Amino acid sequence: MIDADHGQFYLQDLDPYDAWIAEHAMDPDLAPAGWTDEAVYVHRIGVEPHSISVGTARDDMVESFITVHASAPTTDPAAEHIVETDLDAPTGQLTMSSPGTDPADGPSLAVPAGLLRARVSYIPAGPPPVGTGGGPGDHFLYQVDLWPSDRTYGLVIVKQGPEIWAG
Template identity: 75%
Template sequence: MIDADHGQFYVQDLGPYDVWMAEHAADPDLPPAGWTQEAVYIHRIGVEPHSISVGTARDDMVESLIIVHEFEPMTEPTAEHIVETDLDVPTGQLTMSSPGVQPEDGPSMAVPAGLLRARVSYIPTEAPDVDTNDGPGDHFLCRIDLWPAGQTRELVILKQGPNPWAG
């Protein structure tokens, strides 16, 4: 579970991301956290170098799961929405945070260093047995599958969920 404050949480290689942000944060042509209009309404994820912002249907505690694979896994058949993108993790250390959770307070994990492919699947679930602050919106398990990528590829939607979807 992670607190998806403002309806999002981040998966980042924090050191390289912070360096990139120091150089590009003031660029008015770059949307905050990669949230272009297309990202908000179609992809459900925002993408920046070394970072993925995962949009959630709720503004409270959400279920999340990161699984590292040696090879590309099968897609989850019960997922409502599935999107893939690249995630460059040069340090091999990922952190999870959100606007309300500082990176040092969120979970972290070691992953293979280098370019990874990330598949974000939105799997409908029942309300978890923990307090989620009773916020509005559907419950999803945000599952992120990671595996080594041999080359860069574009963001691709493998399964498009309904729009609007959050609420």
């Protein structure tokens, strides 16, 4: 479970991301956390260097499952929406957090250092366990699969979910 404060959570290689954001945070041409209109309404993830923001259907504790693979895994047929992107993780250490939490307090995960491919799958799920909050919104398992990549592929929508999805 992760706190999806403001309807999102982050996977970040924190030191390189912090260095990038220190240089680019005031750039008016960059959408905060990568949340362009297309990100919000079509692919549901915000992408910045060394960071992925996963949009969630709930502003609450959400179920997430993050797995590191040696190569690209098969897609989950139960997923309603699937999107892939590149994630540069030069330190090999990812942190998970959300806007209302300090990344240093969040869980971390060792990954192969370097360029990764990330697949985010939105899998419909039943109600969350008792005690995780009671906010409105659909329940999904946010499955993130990571594997080493030898080149960039950019953002690809593998399976497009419905246009209206968070509610």
